Amino acid sequence: MHTQQERDDFLKLLSENQGIIIKICNSFYKTKSDREDLAQEIIYHLWKGGRGYNPDFRFSTWMYRVALNVAISSYRKEKKLKDTILFSDKPPEMEDKIFSPQLSEENSNLLQQHIAELKELDKALIILYFEEKSYKEIAEIIGISETNVATKVSRIKERLKQNIVNAKK
């Protein structure tokens, strides 16, 4: 059983890091219900696994690991059940201000669309890069070398830029 203090601490951390969870959910799923399901699942695993947090790592490293592992595993499982339709030109069918706060800006939408089209691991990597994590921390979260992170980030950025430029033509 968790104590009230643990619950309060967890809620405080969650409140401070809610943006991370929302961005991960937005990058993996299109519909409001799928995003909410994923957010719940991430929060559950963070809450359940909180006691297993290893203080050798930064809290954010642990949180990103759990959140991205849950997101990738859930996405892969869902993908087998149905062909997930990635972002199209149409807006998400069930907009919600929690998960898609007025994404009317063309640029934000474009970037989201193209991130959503990346493979799961590339997607995780580029989210961490945009979240301004150092290559060292990205390497710890993903489990590859810093050099490999640098190479991949560079390639994914180029691909994103190219796709966005092409989409704007």
Next chain:
Amino acid sequence: MNVMEDTELKEMWKEYDQRIEQAKVLNLQAWAVNLQTIEYLQAHKAKTKLGSLASFKIWMVVFGMLWVVVLGVLLYGNQGKNIYFTVSVAMLMIFTLLANAVYIWHIVLIRQVNFSESIITMQEKLSELQASTINIVRILWLQMPFYTTWFWNSKWIRDAGLNFWLTAVPITLLFCLLSIWLYRNISYKNVNKKWFRILFRGKDWDSVISAIHYLDEIEEFKNR
């Protein structure tokens, strides 16, 4: 617009980030109310997600053990009177027990799945667990020749004469060759071969095949 700078990409992300921050979409109170519900809902859901893999393997262990019991009863009933029957059934028991041991090992690994491991480690473990069902099938194929020998007996071999050597023995040899060939060739590297897709087609095998492909993808991601 033909060229795009890194800073532009980052600006796009920041813009998106600010929108989420500005929205002030969630508050502590809301989560405080929801946490118990989330806990309740997910505790049940977790059982159907990762747990579904475990429960499939648990059922296989149960069926495997029941099969071992049936074989044991048959073996006990025969009391070693027919050496062909005794050896065949004993071998079937050994292979079933081996497959069960692998299933039990998998269940232990599933129980140890830890979402706070690095993404590559965790995803590799999960996919390996799904994909390794193939390894159990390899072991089970090896028992096939013993299904062609359990009914042999000395009297039948004597009476059948040449027919025994021209029919029963070639069939058993054929099964031996086939099972050894399958044991050697059922592996991740042959997943795209036509015979492999025919052997492992159907909804139940799709997740296993997908896990094998994902393992390749992870390997490529690590080394690329």
